[in-house]
Amino acid sequence: MRKLILCFLLLGAVSVAKTKPEEFTLTAKVTAVIKHDNIVGLRADNDHQSAYTEYNRPEYTAEREIFYVIVAEIGGKIYELKGETPLVEGTYQAKRKSRAFQFLYTDKHGKVVPTRPLRIIGERMKK
Numbered sequence: 143m144r145k146l147i148l149c150f151l152l153l154g155a156v157s158v159a160k161t162k163p164e165e166f167t168l169t170a171k172v173t174a175v176i177k178h179d180n181i182v183g184l185r186a187d188n189d190h191q192s193a194y195t196e197y198n199r200p201e202y203t204a205e206r207e208i209f210y211v212i213v214a215e216i217g218g219k220i221y222e223l224k225g226e227t228p229l230v231e232g233t234y235q236a237k238r239k240s241r242a243f244q245f246l247y248t249d250k251h252g253k254v255v256p257t258r259p260l261r262i263i264g265e266r267m268k269k
């Protein structure tokens with residue numbers, strides 16, 4: 143267990159060390175953030191069954207997918223991005239990664255960190 147915890151700590155330290163703010167050369171203006179909370183299925187919870195009950199029916203728990211759609215203006219285009227990070231409207235440093243973007247933001251501990259890749263789900267020219 144200690145080795146596993148140490149491994150996660152080391153991986154976290156390596157990922158923080160890889161963040162280079164000078165690579166985030168684009169400016170992204172976030173104009174909207176929309177939270178999506180979707181039920182994607184039901185899971186039978188059989189732990190509550192008892193041999194002593196008259197009816198042995200499972201209880202069901204909803205499986206949810208929570209993500210955010212972020213509308214951002216980057217380089218003269220409007221992008222719709224899908225990700226797990228709940229950003230707020232404002233201006234961010236960004237970089238492009240194939241079919242995704244990453245933004246630098248300040249986390250709840252006051253550290254400047256990159257978002258996980260925000261996948262491009264829509265793209266159009268600015269009017």
